[in-house]
Amino acid sequence: MFVRAYLRASTKDQDATRARSQLENFAKERGLRIAATYIENESGAKLKRPELFRLLADCQPGDILLVEQVDRLSRLNKDDWEALKREIMNREVKVVALDIQTSHVLLQPSDDFTFRMTEAMNGMMLDMLAAIARKDYEDRRRRQEQGIAAAKAKNKYQGRPENAERNAQIVRMLERGDSWNSIVAATGCSRSTLSRLKARVVERSAPANVVS
Template sequence: MFIRAYLRASTDEQNAARAKDSLTQFVNNHGQRIAAFYTENISGTQLERPELNRLLADTQPNDILLVEQIDRLTRLNDQDWKSLKRHIEDTGLRIVSLDVPTSWQALQTQTAQHDPIMSAVLDAINNMLIDLMAAMARKDYETRRARQQQGIAAAKQAGKYKGRQPDSERHQKVHRYREMGMSLKEVADATGYSRSQVCRILAKEIQA
């Protein structure tokens, strides 16, 4: 059994690796360790995600897909979530999420065979809760999206809309660390960006 942690944030300005320490501590508390981290900045509403696809390709039956919350795995619509979940199940992966305690049983190295009925009941409850959390994650996205659009419309009407602004202070750190001779990986680790994000930030200055 390998535990594969999936870390996701929606935009380049957010730190996708933020939950790395809490996931590591959680797994350590269960006497296990994380075999690999898969980190990306991409919307959870997108079914096709490079790092998630890489995780699915790397996995073996009975491996664990570990997330901080179900909304880090999905904000997909119902059809796309069913497709992703089916793919996860076909690979033999088991989802463990910190916000779904019934999923934690998958971290046990020995599956309880002395009470198969109770095990089946727990599996059914766990699947139901994961589906419920997935639906709530999508609903939360749609609600926030609608409110955002309302706010943008009001700001445009008032002549105050300027669009989403980049984190200039964090971008300056990227340039400063790079000028100090730090490698792309070191800059990424120091700022919380991925290496591809660091490259894009540096490229913007060259293009300017």
């Protein structure tokens, strides 16, 4: 049995490794060692998450998928959550979440009856918390959209604030002549952001018009 930790944050500006030490301590307290850690910055509302599915592909039957909370694993809609569950079940992976006490029992040896009862209870808890995580996601999105609509109505909406530190780094890389591919790989910025900053660099370096 291998323990595989999954760490996720929604955006590249967030620290996906925030709970790493918490998961490592949890495993250590139970005499276990995390064999591999999979880290990604993707929305939990997306089923397509490369690192999560790499983790599952690496798993052998009986391996543990360890997460801090269920919402790190899923903020999926019902159909996508069912698809992810099928993948987990087909690979015979046990999901252990720090916020689900019943799941901790899966780390301990048990007879077949106890294991099946625990697995059933754990499945129900997973379903319930996944549904709560999805509702929280939808509620936050709705409040965000309402706030944006209200700000637009008052002509006060300015969009997402600029990441000044990252953009300054990108500008320096552009001025240095770094390739777009290397800048995207290093900073995680989109090509539309890169294009906008490139235009800013060009505008700044253009000579001022001289009036005779």
